[in-house]
Amino acid sequence: MKSASDQQLWGSPTAVKFFSERRAGIEGLFRSESLFLNEVAPYVNNVLDVGCACGNFLNVFKTYNPIIRYTGMDLSRNMIEEARSRHPDTPFEVSDARMLRNSNRRYDLVFSSGLLVHCPDYSDVLRSLWSVASRYLLVDLPRISVDDRQIGSMDVELRYAAKAETSRTRGDVPYVLINATDLRNLTIDFLARRDIRGLALFAYDAFYHKQSIRLNVSKLITSCLLVVRGEGPSLYWVEAPSGVGSEFAATCEAFGSTRTDSIAEVLGKG
Template sequence: MLDWNPDLYLKFEKERTLPAKDLISRVEIVNPKRILDIGCGSGNSTHELKKRWPNAEIVGIDNSKSMVEKARSLYDDTKFILMDATEDLSPLGKFDIVFSNAAIQRIPDHENLIKSFYDLLNDKGVLAIQLPLIDEVEAQKALYELEYVKKYKQYLDDKELRFNTKSPDFYYDILSSLFNPNSIYIWTTTYTHSMDSLDDILKWYESTTLVPYFDALPNEEIISNFKNNFYIKLKNVYSPRPNGSILFNYKRLFLVASK
């Protein structure tokens, strides 16, 4: 199976880290002792947690070997573990903050997943999650259209390609069954990223969302053809601004709750 490309992912480190910073800013704990970063990737969100709470013990977990290796090479002051979020995480112990930035959207059954995160929290601990609302992104709608093209459909039909992000109401109902409703904060933000060209949007997708598509396609020729057709669809969706930049709007959902 193809793995993530950390270097390509970090080409957009500023844009990818901004939601993590915004999520961290809403966590109202002064001096947490232990923090868990679920789906830490290349460690950029974990590093932001370390900057906010330098005295805390922070553990980052991710199921991508290449991402964990990259995180270890960049941030040797933090513990990174190759581990899937759906595993039993209880051996890691309890935490004052359980944090996850753009990581659980491909995992099914968010109700039980969030309950498992809740069980990792100390008393008065905080759960903080950010999820991309990918179905509202124009590039994603263009990508979905390719799933129905005959030459690709036969390879993509039985694959888990769609994200599992639900509505804010869905998450409120889960959180309010676990946390004091007065401690729950849910909001959305649309980030408008200024890209130099359509190539940048394509590279953004190549580092993450396109990986399972490429993994499902049988050979490099079809992968290249798929990528070219996706680029053509992007041209139909995004128009350059007068200065030549492309505005890439990306909506995200934020969840914060205190135990």
């Protein structure tokens, strides 16, 4: 579980201001988010956004699908209060993602961006997210290094302060880096289930904010994983740097999954 200090850090005025002003439209999406949301969001009735911050992704999802029913969830009460003030007709709740495993609710799409990278128990959180996804789960994974595994830290105040400001107080949260073996294990965790229709992974090299994030690597890989629930032949799609892409492909094929060049086929639309 997150500590009380983590909850306080994510609800700091600096963090709330940052997330209230950014990523409020599709122009602010990461490459991986844009790729998958374009394929998924127009075809679902409802979405749960876990780690929604100030709720700006409501506008993103409404752009793709004007009639989608959106629910936002975040650990930070201050973030949720800001979201409710901005979107009074939209349901937002203060809750920990790990509590979803005890829920009987279901959503066509469960979406989470920027959450797992701060969760050393990311595998357990993934299972909780999957437990309420009736069709699709779309998440960005902890950052990846082919060989290295670390739990570093990120100074929330320094990371999200305006460039002209300086951090007055230090406030560290975990920053998780996994390796290719960890990627294989979480892929196996999904493929070992009988209700998986397909997996898709998009990953690419990225740099990180070295002033606020403490890791012993020069660069890392950011990635987005789409998991599709359903029956039928298991398919997978991957576009990723060689070490990550080959590990993912080998793991999928070891479980009898067939590679496709089409994300639409993974979704069952091909």
